[in-house]
Amino acid sequence: MSENTAASLKICSVSLMTLEVYEADLLKIEGQLRGKGKDAFRFFSKSPLLINLEPLQGEIDINWLKDLYTLLKDLSFLPVGISGTPEHLDVLAMREGIAVWNIDINTVAKKRDETNLPVPAKKKGKDSPLSENTEIMESAVRQTDKPDPQGRQSPEREKPPQSEVILQPVRSGQRIYAKDRDLIILAAVNTGAEVMADGNVHIYGPLRGRALAGVSGRRDARIFCQDLQADLVAIAGYYMTNEDLQEEKLNQAVQISLFQESLQIELLNH
Known part of the structure; x- marks a missing residue:
């Protein structure tokens, strides 16, 4: 690097906490975030936070978004942008200095999940843990590679990380x-x-x-x-x-x- 270089742009990979918003009721959102407990606030205080509005049901406007930002800052989070918003709201958000992340978080997660092992369909919440006697099958059977009768080459398996x-x-x-x-x-x-x-x-x-x-x-x-x-x-x-x-x-x-x-x-x- 030259001695005259004061700054340089680089790309890096970071983990980022995401807030998925399902309802537009700000009082309900505040109550549920505060209900996470004092330890959660201690750990997540001053943490960068990406707001995912893709799952949101109902109409919102720029004023609601600004109020959400204010709420999260009051709760000691550091909002770094939004994702999953309608195009017209993206434009208004950028005018207010709110970063718009053009990524489909849900699609990325879905593609990732499709490669994972199956999980039981019956849903259990946090307050109803599984019985210690319950067995969860978490193994997948893969067929052994066999030579192709027509002499075609089998695709290479991905090397484990x-x-x-x-x-x-x-x-x-x-x-x-x-x-x-x-x-x-x-x-x-x-x-x-x-x-x-x-x-x-x-x-x-x-x-x-x-x-x-x-x-x-x-x-x-x-x-x-x-x-x-x-x-x-x-x-x-x-x-x-x-x-x-x-x-x-x-x-x-x-x-x-x-x-x-x-x-x-x-x-x-x-």
Whole structure:
């Protein structure tokens, strides 16, 4: 880089929290966000937030959008833009200095989900966890490659993504992201640290900070740790804070998976 270069543009990949809006009732939105609990506000305070309006039912205007921005800022979020809005509202939003992200979040998530393993159709909410005796089939049978009788070449299988391995403890303030792969940490993740992966997260030490698996939308991703003390765990955007963790699962070796919209925590070696 030249000594005279004061700045340069580069492209990087970052994880971003998304707020999906289903109703236009701002009071209801505020109540539900505040109801996430004090731990959630502590973790997400000053976090960049993308607003996805694609699922929204009902008509909205620019004044409603400005009120939503004000509400989120009052709740200590940092809105960075909107997505899924009608074209006429995009123009008005940009005039107000609101960034418009021209991506179809729902289509991306749908395509990602189509590659994942099937999940049971019956939906269970957060307040109705699965019975410990319930078995969820999460394996897929693939046919063995056979030679084509007409001599045609079989398409190459995709190579499984490599894993990123971290040997040292992850200190407070550090963030590690394993893109398109699993993350393996052979030490502790301390309070205030954040580890993320598009695939699974394996932690062979105490997990005291935050661990996020499937951050690009993989619902079949899992978190494995030897000592659960986490500030926060999340899979494909669904999360639990420390205050949500069951006491009997703390300080235990566990695996965490996503079933429908609920995180399931199972003890290992039991």
